[in-house]
Amino acid sequence: MSGMTMSQKILAEHAGLSQVHAGELIEAQLDFVLGNDITSPVAIKVMEKLQDKSVFDKDKIAIVLDHFVPAKDIASAENCKCCRNFAKQQELTHFFDVGTMGIEHALLPEQGLVLPGDCIIGADSHTCTYGALGAFSTGIGSTDMAAGMVTGRAWFKVPSAIRIELRGKPNPWVSGKDVILHIIGEIGVDGALYQSMEFCGDGIR
CATH class of the missing domain: 3.30.499.10 (Aconitase, domain 3)
Structure with missing residues (x-):
């Protein structure tokens, strides 16, 4: 299952497939x-x-x-x-x-x-x-x-992914909610239709 995002791996497993690709229609x-x-x-x-x-x-x-x-x-x-x-x-x-x-x-x-x-x-x-x-x-x-x-x-239509890398530490009084509201403000309410948002980086640890 290499080369797939976490969402794609879960969908592939539940569809009984070894591999799925963004945009593919599957039943799971x-x-x-x-x-x-x-x-x-x-x-x-x-x-x-x-x-x-x-x-x-x-x-x-x-x-x-x-x-x-x-x-x-x-x-x-x-x-x-x-x-x-x-x-x-x-x-x-x-x-x-x-x-x-x-x-x-x-x-x-x-x-x-x-x-x-x-x-x-x-x-x-x-x-x-x-x-x-x-x-x-x-x-x-x-x-x-x-x-x-x-x-x-x-x-399901297999989603492509938006990779969001968070680095560093937030300033005092800045919470996770502030971070996600900022991200939503950047991409807009329709910014991730048929896409997964997958987070990485030391900023989420």
């Missing part, structure tokens, strides 16, 4: 699928239209009620009810209801559900957060979430 096995109280109801409705309505693994799916809890209106309450019913019907191990939840992308690592080398999809744009833990993770739409929950697989 998933370690985990995530949804929340906004995106999961849409995915559940898609699943209801499929011939196979069962999840691939009840231990590898999490639904977190973290956007509108307590519910702000009837529509939000209906979304939460839809998630509860689905989690009960599918006997999901990792359903985080009122009083057991938190911000989904902090909660999953805290619960030990994200591991280095994992391949994870989530119906939320911030799912890429888990790259900090050595996983390949990306946000997807609710339709792809539905397919992932049923098949345990997803399609």
